[in-house]
Amino acid sequence: MKFKSLLVGLGLVAGISIAQAEEPFKVGFVYVGPIGDHGWSYEHNRGREELQSFFGDKIETTFVENVPEGADAQRVITQLAKAGNDLIFTTSFGFMNPTLKVSKRFKKTTFEHATGYKRSKNMGTYTLRTYEGRYVSGVAAGMLTKTNTIGYIASFPIPEVFRDINAVYMGAKTVNPDIDIKIVWVNTWYDPGKETDAANALIDQGVDIMLQHTDSPAPLITAQKRGIKGIGQASDMSHFAPDAHIFSIRDNWFPYYLKTTQAVMDGTYKPQDFWGGFKDDMLNVSSINTNLPIEVRAKIDETYNAIRSGELKPFTGPIKDNSGKLVIEANHTLTDKELSQVNWYIEGIKAKMPN
Incomplete structure (x- = not known):
């Protein structure tokens, strides 16, 4: 035994x-x-x-x-x-x-x-x-907006979220010098009710392109209901709002x-x-709407390829924050460590920093 x-x-x-x-x-x-x-x-x-x-x-x-x-x-x-x-x-x-x-x-x-x-x-x-995807999103939003006002539903005031808001605005500014961005902070990652309320509040302020740092499809669904456009967050959200959906930035x-x-x-x-x-290939532009104008689709592809190849690096100076302070020196690209410490809005964003 x-x-x-x-x-x-x-x-x-x-x-x-x-x-x-x-x-x-x-x-x-x-x-x-x-x-x-x-x-x-x-x-x-x-x-x-x-x-x-x-x-x-x-x-x-x-x-x-x-x-x-x-x-x-x-x-x-x-x-x-x-x-x-x-x-x-x-x-x-x-x-x-x-x-x-x-x-x-x-x-x-x-x-x-x-x-x-x-x-x-x-x-x-x-x-x-994620700021790479946000930059592309900003370019598309800047080209497609008719009110020159885009909206961002922000989760928590941490560097990742500040980076992405700034990247959206930078991308939009390259194609639309008159762009304005409205921001609503919801202090949650996932709450469809709060996200819906935030989306409606932004639309009431004239926003016609919706972006988000929250995780439910509620903002995109709200965009569809109210006749504006939006971009999906983290996963392919095209099936939730086929008409409103511009594309999604998918995490892999x-x-x-x-x-x-x-x-x-x-x-x-x-x-x-x-x-x-x-x-x-850990970040992808997914399900680009086939109804987009040809020039918008071409610009999305061009921007994506430039970032992917390293030709375009969004956080390269000179860049000032919205108080006028120089936060990135000329010809300097933020290191990963510096990216992890971003706690400012870029010049041109009119919103106040959250408490």
């Missing part, structure tokens, strides 16, 4: 190979919204599903959705670490400090935090150059999830600050 137990332990009984007997590599994900938000969390979960499909039974993935930023996040991340996950991805800015705290307790677990800037020996950070997290998971499995992982964008 002892000999049989030994064989069982080695995976050599009943045709079971040692490889088959090994525990799968476990990967956990933490989402700030529901996977059905059709935006940010939806696309993170889509990346998880593609990761699971790629590795099959070699890995086991789990996720927790609708996790509030703060103490609840730390509790959830701790539970995933205690459950034996080898790698944990936390996917919202407000998860940064909770992830860092848990990483110091579970040093054999690898942690990856999306959109943050704090790292440790077993914790890296990753984000998307799978390439990074695959690369990172493989590195941890191989023992080659090193924490870093990773930024993915057009050139990495």
Whole structure:
């Protein structure tokens, strides 16, 4: 019996190979919204599903959705670490400090935090150059607006959101010197009711092109109902508003999830600050409306290709903020570290900074 137990332990009984007997590599994900938000969390979960499909039974993935930023996040991340996950991805800015705290307790677990800037020996950070997509969005909005007024539904006053608002305005300004941008802050990532109210408030101010940093399709649906145009956020939202939809900027997290998971499995992982964008195929212009004027479609393609190739780098000086202060010197392009610290509106944006 002892000999049989030994064989069982080695995976050599009943045709079971040692490889088959090994525990799968476990990967956990933490989402700030529901996977059905059709935006940010939806696309993170889509990346998880593609990761699971790629590795099959070699890995086991789990996720927790609708996790509030703060103490609840730390509790959830701790539970995933205690459950034996080898790698944990936390996917919202407000998860940064909770992830860092848990990483110091579970040093054999690898942690990856999306959109943050704090790292440790077993914790890296990753984000998307969403400002690239916003710049293209601004170009399209600037060409298509009839009121010269575009709107932006902003989530939280963090560098990522300031970067993207500025990028929209910069892109629009290149094709429309008379452009104005109205901004409504909703202090949420996902709340269809608040997003609808914000969209209506913007339209009442003369906005005829809607952009958003929130995750539900509610703003685009509102745009459709009220006869204006809009751009989808994070995922392809064309089916929610086929007439209003100009295009969507889609996030594609799978390439990074695959690369990172493989590195941890191989023992080659090193924490870093990773930024993915057009050139990495982690950001895509999706479902461009076939009804767009030819010149608008051509300009979208031209701008996308210029950014992807590196010919166009949006945050290149000289650039002043809206108080007149020089924030980017002439011929200087913001580094990733500097991009992560943007907390100003670009010159020409008339809005006041949120408290």
